[in-house]
Each structure stands twice: as C-alpha cells, then as structure tokens.
Amino acid sequence: xxxxxxxxxxxxxxxxxxxxxxxxxxxxxxxxxxxxxxxxxxxxxxxxxxxxxxxxxxxxxxxxxxxxxxxxxxxxxxxxxxxxxxxxxxxxxxxxxxxxxxxxxxxxxxxxxxxxxxxxxxxxxxxxxxxxxxxxxxxxxxxxxxxxxxxxxxxxxxxxxxxxxxxxxxxxxxxxxxxxxxxxxxxxxxxxxxxxxxxxxxxxxxxxxxxxxxxxxxxxxxxxxxxxxxxxxxxxxxxxxxxxxxxxxxxxxxxxxxxxxxxxxxxxxxxxxxxxxxxxxxxxxxxxxxxxxxxxxxxxxxxxxxxxxxxxxxxxxxxxxxxxxxxxxxxxxxxxxxxxxxxxxxxxxxxxxxxxxxxxxxxxxxxxxxxxxxxxxxxxxxxxxxxxxxxxxxxxxxxxxxxxxx
Numbered sequence: 351x352x353x354x355x356x357x358x359x360x361x362x363x364x365x366x367x368x369x370x371x372x373x374x375x376x377x378x379x380x381x382x383x384x385x386x387x388x389x390x391x392x393x394x395x396x397x398x399x400x401x402x403x404x405x406x407x408x409x410x411x412x413x414x415x416x417x418x419x420x421x422x423x424x425x426x427x428x429x430x431x432x433x434x435x436x437x438x439x440x441x442x443x444x445x446x447x448x449x450x451x452x453x454x455x456x457x458x459x460x461x462x463x464x465x466x467x468x469x470x471x472x473x474x475x476x477x478x479x480x481x482x483x484x485x486x487x488x489x490x491x492x493x494x495x496x497x498x499x500x501x502x503x504x505x506x507x508x509x510x511x512x513x514x515x516x517x518x519x520x521x522x523x524x525x526x527x528x529x530x531x532x533x534x535x536x537x538x539x540x541x542x543x544x545x546x547x548x549x550x551x552x553x554x555x556x557x558x559x560x561x562x563x564x565x566x567x568x569x570x571x572x573x574x575x576x577x578x579x580x581x582x583x584x585x586x587x588x589x590x591x592x593x594x595x596x597x598x599x600x601x602x603x604x605x606x607x608x609x610x611x612x613x614x615x616x617x618x619x620x621x622x623x624x625x626x627x628x629x630x631x632x633x634x635x636x637x638x639x640x641x642x643x644x645x646x647x648x649x650x651x652x653x654x655x656x657x658x659x660x661x662x663x664x665x666x667x668x669x670x671x672x673x674x675x676x677x678x679x680x681x682x683x684x685x686x687x688x689x690x691x692x693x694x695x696x697x698x699x700x701x702x703x704x705x706x707x708x709x710x711x712x713x714x715x716x717x718x719x720x721x722x723x724x725x726x727x728x729x730x731x732x733x734x735x736x737x738x739x740x741x742x743x744x745x746x747x748x749x750x751x752x753x754x755x756x
Contacts, residue, residue: 379722382732383428387482388718388739390432391618391698392496392567392589394705395419397437399461401658407469416665418703418714421472424491427718431482431492431740433588434462436518437705438502440527441650448504455502459495459516466493475517479747482740496565496588499525500532505549507556519747520563522588523550523573533570535599545572546580554580561754563747566590567600567620567700574606578613583750585613586743589620589700589707591684592691598625604691611692614749616742618700619684622707626676626684635671642667675710682724685738694734698743 398404398417409422419432436458441447466475473491476482482492495517503509503521510521524532528542531550546554554577557564564585566574577585587610593601602610602617610617623629646652646660688697701707703715712720725735 375723375726376719378726379719380428382722382726382735383430383719385732386736386739386741387486387744388428388430388722389482389492389494389698389743390429390701390703390715390718391586391743392498392620392700392705393419393432393434393703393707394437394498395432395434395703396458396462396465398704399465400458400654401661406465407472412714416668418701418708420715421469421491423714423716424718426716427714428722429491429715429718430486431476431494432715433494433496433520433700435496435498435522435705436462436502436513437498437525439649440499440501440525440529443501443530448501451502452504452509455497455513456516459513459518462493462495463517477517477519479744479751482744494519496520496522498522498565499529499568500550500553501525501529503531503553505530507552510553510556510562511560514560514562518562520565520586520588521553521557522565522567523553523577524569526568532573534568535570536568537570541570541572543573545570545576551576551580558582558750558753559755561751563750571599571603571606575609578609581613583753584615584746585610586615586746587617587700589622589702590617591620591625591681592617592687595684595687596624596626596628598628600625607688607692607696611696614746616696616698616746617688618698618743619681619688620700620702620707621676621678621681621709621712622702622705623673623676623709624706626680626709630674632671632673635667635673638667638671639664675708677710678712678720678724681709681712682721682728685725686728694737695742695745698738698740 406420410417410420436455438451438454466473473493474485476492476494485492497513497518500521500523524534526534527537528534531553532546533541533543564581565588566577566585567587567590591601593603685697
C-alpha cells in the first residue's frame with residue numbers, strides 16, 4: 351500500500367472514530383433526558399398567543415415565524431417543562447396606567463390558559479413543583495406560569511393573590527425600568543429607592559406568605575440585597591448570567607453569587623446573546639433598531655394593532671441585520687463559572703426564548719438537547735446535569751412552597 355493510501359485510510363478511520371464518538375455523546379444525552387426532568391425557567395412565548403395564526407400545538411418553523419417555542423419543538427429538544435411569562439412592559443405609574451397593566455396581564459393569562467387547554471393531550475399547566483414528574487410520565491409537556499414585571503401589581507397587594515390563583519408561581523419584581531416595587535438594573539434615570547421601595551418590602555413578605563417564588567432578574571444590585579435580607583425563602587434569578595464573563599448590569603457579580611449560595615437560591619443562566627458575550631459593534635443595526643424604538647415611543651402605550659406592527663417591523667430588522675450570536679459553548683462557560691465559584695447546586699437554565707434569547711446553535715426549543723451534549727463533553731455527570739436542568743430549581747420551588755402560610 352502506498353503512503354498516500356495509508357494516509358487516506360488513517361484519515362478515514364479517524365473520521366469514522368470521531369463520528370462514532372459524536373453519535374455516542376448524542377445518544378448519551380438522549381438517555382439522560384429520559385431519566386431527568388428539564389426545565390427552562392423563562393420564556394416570553396405567551397406574547398405569541400396574541401398574534402394571529404400562532405399555534406403552540408404545531409411545529410412553527412423558526413425561519414418563517416421567528417418564534418422559538420411550541421410543544422412539538424419542546425419534544426424534539428427534550429425540554430420537559432417551561433415557565434411561560436405573562437410579560438407587561440413598564441408604562442405610566444399612575445392609577446390609570448396600573449389598571450391598564452393589570453388588564454393587559456389578565457388578557458395574557460386568559461390567552462395562555464386558552465392555548466394550553468386546546469391541547470390536553472400535549473401539555474398541562476403545573477401549579478406545584480412536583481407536578482412535572484407526573485406530567486412527564488404521561489408523555490406531555492409541562493407549562494409553569496410566571497409574571498415578568500411587577501407593574502401589574504400596581505399598589506395593591508391583593509393583586510398578587512389574584513395572579514397566584516391564575517397560576518403564576520413567580521414574579522420578576524421589575525423589568526427594564528423602575529416600578530413601584532423596585533429599582534431596575536437598567537433604568538436610564540438611575541436609582542429611585544436605592545433598592546426596594548417600602549411597598550416592595552411588603553410585596554416580598556406577601557410572596558413569602560403565598561408560597562410564591564421571588565425572581566430577582568432585572569432588579570438592581572441594591573434591590574437584590576434588600577430581597578435577600580427580607581425573604582424567608584430562597585430566591586431565583588430566572589434568566590441572568592455572570593458579570594465576570596459578560597459585563598452587563600443584568601448579570602451577577604461574584605459577591606452576588608456568594609450571597610445567592612448563602613440564601614440557597616439559584617441562578618438560571620440566560621441564553622440571550624448579549625448577556626453571554628459582549629457584542630461586537632454594529633452601528634447600522636443599532637441605528638435601525640433605535641429608529642424603530644423612537645417610531646413606536648419605545649413600545650409604550652401602544653394599541654394592539656400598533657404593537658403587532660411594531661413586532662413585525664422588529665422581526666424584519668432582525669432578518670435584515672442578523673447578529674453574530676454567542677454559542678452554546680459560550681453559555682456553558684457561564685455555567686462552568688457558577689459551578690467553580692459557588693458549586694453545582696446553584697445553577698440552571700432560563701432561555702428568555704421569544705424575548706430575545708437564542709444562540710447560534712440553540713435557536714429554539716428543538717435544539718435544547720445541544721446544551722446537554724456540551725455539558726457531557728465537558729465532563730459533567732448525569733447527576734450534575736440532572737441538577738442543572740431542573741433539580742436545583744425544583745429544590746428552591748419546594749422550599750418556597752413549604753413556607754406557604756395560607
């Protein structure tokens with residue numbers, strides 16, 4: 351055999367070996383998913399329920415719909431459960447503004463329940479931590495509900511109980527701007543309360559009483575520490591990452607991570623690219639999106655028709671100016687960092703799908719198992735992966751439930 355033929359034979363054997371190794375890793379990932387429950391603790395998918403033509407019970411191709419979650423894609427990606435957020439953007443903090451925010455939230459709650467109820471053979475809403483095990487055994491997807499932004503609470507604690515009774519099991523206290531509960535980490539006007547407001551302190555205590563999870567994603571660092579001082583229960587960051595890797599105010603610094611461990615809470619790594627890897631400059635894209643924000647009054651006080659049109663134009667710009675997205679490897683770097691800093695028991699995954707989340711190699715729910723493949727490649731055991739994909743979060747959920755006072 352000539353040298354050339356020997357070289358080709360060796361190359362083919364190497365490629366065959368590599369292919370088998372990759373297949374084995376994928377098979378191992380699927381076997382692990384058969385034995386664990388996997389939970390994504392944050393998506394904004396309910397906003398799609400208000401869009402004409404969206405059907406969560408059918409496969410919605412990402413390239414044509416630009417949506418990221420439906421039940422068939424969850425099955426394909428081996429994602430067992432997902433928190434669907436009732437999201438209301440921050441608007442005027444007036445009596446009328448608060449009422450409109452509550453009405454908007456109730457509209458989304460209704461749409462969410464209506465969508466899920468259409469597919470009893472595919473999915474079920476869960477109200478307690480352990481419901482997911484029974485629902486998975488029945489071959490169905492689990493939907494948990496969260497409320498992103500405490501704005502619809504207004505100034506009335508009784509609204510928290512109303513949202514709880516509708517299925518909400520966490521509240522993200524604020525969003526991109528300060529509200530009557532808390533300072534936001536990204537409000538351009540800076541701090542208003544230097545943390546939580548007095549009403550925000552009452553909100554924390556009421557959520558503890560109800561057995562409702564407190565979500566600290568989006569709130570300011572000072573507000574975060576205020577929550578830790580007040581809460582009798584562990585807390586979550588439903589979709590945040592780490593500041594040491596990506597210096598974004600939405601992310602956690604090391605002191606915040608250590609405080610989280612002391613609290614017994616969990617940080618769910620967000621796979622929104624800008625929270626994973628600092629973006630490269632893209633002036634044309636930035637200008638186009640800024641012009642759209644100004645055109646639609648920064649998406650405040652829009653009619654339903656205006657909101658739909660704004661969403662359509664936003665998606666068109668995303669296609670015209672595609673981002674260089676971070677990868678699963680970049681996201682798992684954040685998981686590695688949390689594990690090395692405070693341990694395996696305090697980290698999970700919250701994608702922010704349909705709210706900006708998505709990676710180059712994890713565009714939608716159908717590709718979630720790729721995260722597991724990367725974890726296996728890095729040496730994480732089945733027990734490690736079980737914790738990351740759900741058990742860490744469920745531990746917190748159970749503890750919150752156990753402290754419920756009513």
